[in-house]
Amino acid sequence: MGADDHVPGAAAPAPDHPRARPRPAGGVDRRPQGGAGAAGGLGSLGRRFGRARGGGLAHRPSFGCGGSRSRSSCSGRRGFALPLGVLSGPGLGLNSDGVIDELVSQIKTRFSELQEELSDPAVIGDRQHFAAASRAYRELEPAARLASEYRRAADDAEGARELLAEDGDDSELRAMLDSSRARMAELEDEIRLAMVERDPNDDKNVIVEIRPGAGGDEAALWAGDLYRMLTRYAERRGFQVEPLSIGDGTYTFAVKGAGAYSVFKFEGGTHRVQRVPETESQGRIHTSTATVAVLPEAEDVEVEIDPGDLQIDVYRSSGPGGQSVNTTDSAVRITHKPSGIVVSMQDEKSQLQNRERAMRVLRARLYERARAEQQAAVAASRAAQVGTGERAEKIRTYNFPERRVTDHRVGMRLHNLDAILIGELDELTAALQDDEKRRRLEEKASVA
Incomplete structure (x- = not known):
């Protein structure tokens, strides 16, 4: 019997730690009274922002120098990307080679350039260019905030170091230096995550399909519960929900809005429920499943012939x-x-x-x-997500007797089942987004 199959009365999960991050191996228990969400929600950059003047990085910007861009604002640009050194080394600690300092400088420079572009009348009058620059600005803004905070922490550390050199050892200055260095290490980690390339489908609308899995009539009821949970979540996030096909326990609907796929892609897979069905006269706990497929909505295929x-x-x-x-x-x-x-x-x-x-x-x-x-390709993606619908193939377990939800991908346990069932999934989504960025970062580091 696994950790998620234990009955009421078993040993309680480990208590929270205020800075705990969800990890697949250890499992992080998040009680409702903790209040703080999992780390996540950082903006990601990828290869979308053009290049800061004078830097040595090279990747393709999200909008080019032709057509919609003024000649003056385009000269000398090539691309903007992560230096390989940013991705190297274990543990994401302070970078002795100064690569993070270079990256921070280029983030701030590019962000300033985007601010100038968005106030340029020529750019404002070009709808396509303005939309591209606005999108780049929104995506770069979280990293720019982190870069500014990193600079402040670095300045504080340098100031404390200089005073210590002049005045000798002082407990307050030493504490300031240690605190600034610790914050710089945290910010370096966060800046690395913010720089991870985005999934190219993240901005797309999605089609969601929910089907009963193992469990008979109870599985069909569970599919309906998931439909209500996900549509309420979509509405809470400000997305538009469009039912497409509902019947026989199967639900198909569209979720429309910028970034819908970046939020809903983590719901694809087998959702397992452990509860006493309403039709169960002897109070026995049954285990049922429903499968969810989340597909980026296909755009019109434009045929361009060379x-x-x-x-x-x-x-x-x-x-x-x-x-x-x-x-x-x-x-x-x-x-x-x-x-x-x-x-x-x-x-x-x-x-x-x-x-x-x-x-x-x-x-x-x-x-x-x-x-x-x-x-x-969409059919292959759907088949990979839903699997066979067997009970062992689960991404998440909803345990009604213990009012507990466990996401098996990040080992995260939450004891607020009722809130989750009415669409309060933000904490789970943030943890999964953070995990996705870390895995992408590790993949890049292994290649580098």
Whole structure:
């Protein structure tokens, strides 16, 4: 019997620690009276903000220098990214090579540049550029706040160090120096997390599918409870909920709003419930499951054809059509080399008309192919999330007798089941977002 299957009366979980972080191995117990949420919610940067002038970093910015950008504000920019040194070394401690100091400087410089761009009348008048700059500003703002606090802590540490050198050892100055250094170490950790590249789907709307798993009628009732929990959570977060299909214990709905996927992607998987069903006359606890699939809503597939990918052949038409059709090269055959799709057209008298028709057909075929590939990818994602719906495949357990919710991915236990069931999932989401960033950071560090 696992830790989440124990009955009332078993040993209580370990008490909270005010600075505890959820870890997959140890399990962090969070009681309602603790008040503080898990660490998380930091803005992430990725490769989205352009490059601060004079730095040595290189990644592609989220909006380029062509078209929507003024020439004056674009000169000399290349990209903005994490130096590999930021990701190296165990434990995320103070960086002796000064890479964090360089990163802090570039964050602050780029943030100032974005502020200037957003007040530039030329940028304000360009809707596409203004939207891109605003998005970059919003995403960079949390890291900029951390960078400012890091600078203040560094200045305090330097001031205390200088006074200690001049006046000799002093307990208050020593305490100030130690406190500033400790805060710098914490901020370095947080800045690293803030710089982790975002999931490219995070800003998308989502489609959520909830289906009963193991447990018969009780599983169907549990699926309905999850539907109410997730739709209430969406409304609390300010998202728009659009029911798409509800019936036979299965619920499909859309969640619309900026960042919907970044919030709801952590709900995908098997949700297990342990409770006494209303129909159970002997008071026995039953275990049931429901599966949740969270899919980024597919955007319209835009077909862009590179002229270099086309082989265009012209030839004389065959069959009826008059003398001019049969004696001029009016027929067109277009081959799309990457896909091997071939379209021929000879019905019109002019080569230009046949070419335009052939291109319309080619675009339609490429669109259908891309749409089919997109649907196959979504189907694979859904299958990976929901698994088989068996009781052992769970991301989270809801234990009604103990009023406890356990998220098995981060080992986090919360004793506020009733609040969670009405959509108060923010603490769980924050812990899972923090865990995702840490795992991405570790992956980058291992590659570096």
